[in-house]
Amino acid sequence: MNDERNRLSGRIKRYARVGGSVGGVAAKLVGGRLLGFEVDKLSGAKDLHAALGGLKGPLMKVAQILSTIPDLLPDEYTAELAKLQTNAPAMGWAFVKRRMTAELGAGWRQRFKEFERDAAKAASLGQVHRATSFDGRELACKIQYPDMASAVEADLKQLKLVFSIYRRYDRAIDPSNIHAELTERLREELDYRREAANMALYRAILGGESCVHVPDVLDQLSTGRLLSMTWLDGQPLLDSKAAPLEFRNTLALSMFRAWYVPFYRYGVIHGDPHLGNYTARDDGSINLLDFGCIRIFKPSFVGAVIDLYKAIRDGNEDLAVHAYETWGFKGLDRNVVRILNQWAEFLYRPLLEDRVQTIQKDGGIQYGAGVAAKVHRDLREIGGVTPPREFVLMDRSAIGLGSVFTHLGAEINWHRTFHALIEDFDLGKLEARQRKALNKAGVPGPG
Numbered sequence: 001m002n003d004e005r006n007r008l009s010g011r012i013k014r015y016a017r018v019g020g021s022v023g024g025v026a027a028k029l030v031g032g033r034l035l036g037f038e039v040d041k042l043s044g045a046k047d048l049h050a051a052l053g054g055l056k057g058p059l060m061k062v063a064q065i066l067s068t069i070p071d072l073l074p075d076e077y078t079a080e081l082a083k084l085q086t087n088a089p090a091m092g093w094a095f096v097k098r099r100m101t102a103e104l105g106a107g108w109r110q111r112f113k114e115f116e117r118d119a120a121k122a123a124s125l126g127q128v129h130r131a132t133s134f135d136g137r138e139l140a141c142k143i144q145y146p147d148m149a150s151a152v153e154a155d156l157k158q159l160k161l162v163f164s165i166y167r168r169y170d171r172a173i174d175p176s177n178i179h180a181e182l183t184e185r186l187r188e189e190l191d192y193r194r195e196a197a198n199m200a201l202y203r204a205i206l207g208g209e210s211c212v213h214v215p216d217v218l219d220q221l222s223t224g225r226l227l228s229m230t231w232l233d234g235q236p237l238l239d240s241k242a243a244p245l246e247f248r249n250t251l252a253l254s255m256f257r258a259w260y261v262p263f264y265r266y267g268v269i270h271g272d273p274h275l276g277n278y279t280a281r282d283d284g285s286i287n288l289l290d291f292g293c294i295r296i297f298k299p300s301f302v303g304a305v306i307d308l309y310k311a312i313r314d315g316n317e318d319l320a321v322h323a324y325e326t327w328g329f330k331g332l333d334r335n336v337v338r339i340l341n342q343w344a345e346f347l348y349r350p351l352l353e354d355r356v357q358t359i360q361k362d363g364g365i366q367y368g369a370g371v372a373a374k375v376h377r378d379l380r381e382i383g384g385v386t387p388p389r390e391f392v393l394m395d396r397s398a399i400g401l402g403s404v405f406t407h408l409g410a411e412i413n414w415h416r417t418f419h420a421l422i423e424d425f426d427l428g429k430l431e432a433r434q435r436k437a438l439n440k441a442g443v444p445g446p447g
Helices: 002-035 039-051 058-066 075-081 093-104 148-167 176-189 193-206 245-266 298-316 317-327 333-353 364-381 389-408 414-422 427-441
Strands: 126-134 140-143 225-230 268-270 277-282 286-288 293-295
Touching: 093 140, 093 225, 148 176, 176 389, 193 225, 193 245, 193 268, 193 293, 193 427, 245 268, 245 277, 245 286, 245 298, 245 389, 245 414, 245 427, 268 389, 286 414, 293 389, 298 317, 298 333, 298 427, 333 364, 333 414
Parallel strands: none
Antiparallel strands: 126 140, 140 225, 268 293, 277 286
16 A cells, blocks of 8 residues: 555645645736736746646646647746646556456456556556457556545646636636536546446447547446456557658548547537547547547537537628527627637638638648737737636637647648538437437436
8 A cells, every 4th residue: 555655645745835836826926916017927837837747647637638728828838838747657566456456356367368567558547558358359458546536626726726826917718617617527537437438429429430449348347447448559640740641631531520520410529639549540540549538518509619600601790699608608799709709710710711721821820829819818908708618628629639630731621521510410410319329328418
């Protein structure tokens, strides 16, 4: 038990240091506002990095999300968060034996033909070991670290402090709903039974998509803190950046369908397009590997995504207002809608033009950053907005995928690819498909 006690003791000590460091950053920001001098945001960001850098746990998953949501945090803060480690050091064999015994019983080793002692991968919530079943299947066994429920709750408290720092100097975006959304999703990620059900859901809804592969779960070797699934071989997607254009386009289309077939046809989205959550195959198809962060939307939310596309395309402000209100934005007036539409026009632009093109306009990522900065300035001038919870992971996915497509340099007719998904869209049919798929997989419906 020494390694578990040491791990928890070390975490407690780090939280004590973090609390003081975060408080120091907050004091600088508040002091700057009260005394009327400009706060050095870069210096504050580095202080924040120093405060959080010792934590290699659940908060790092949040950092990944925060660093890709445009203008949620200042650029200086985002850059520092992006530097934080996303991999935790793997725990040793003594821990593995205790966890496996607790989950499968004293004879757990006899339930595998082979089980590798060293972790193949270590991340924020757990580590993965390769194994072989007695029927010859190669397996990935994901084992949750000790005391992760307490760790998540402690990390979420630290996240609230981070948000409070941000709100004290800039009120363009109220992150309260964002914190609530991340809290619920992170708590769900601790339940490996739920993740197994999410995988069953994705196997059902992507069963007809040869470009996407989802592991099979071995229920008899899985529990709430142990997930045993088939191992899928593949390479990091960005290893293909120098591949021929045709192959890069195939990869991009595979990613597009992996994310948006579930969304537009079933109201389901994978909320974490992090590079470690998928790999590429030699034929241009992809493996989806992690299903802890899945969002189920009400069909009306999906319909509003399409409505906003039509509103931007046709210049229909009333339809845009309807879409934003359906999503949950409050207190909309003409000025707020105009500002929100700037960001919507940036996201939808590749879908509006019926031609082959890259996902980014001339200027690439810098162009998107410029749009985000202008939206942020305009929101600050009008007193800010509160993004609805549902908006968080939808926007995260769109930006995350856009980043991948940009890295690949994919050249695709995004307009026709998108219209192929929505041309027969019907709210009633989506609701029926969603209900059937969720019931079959045992996944709760949208809240």
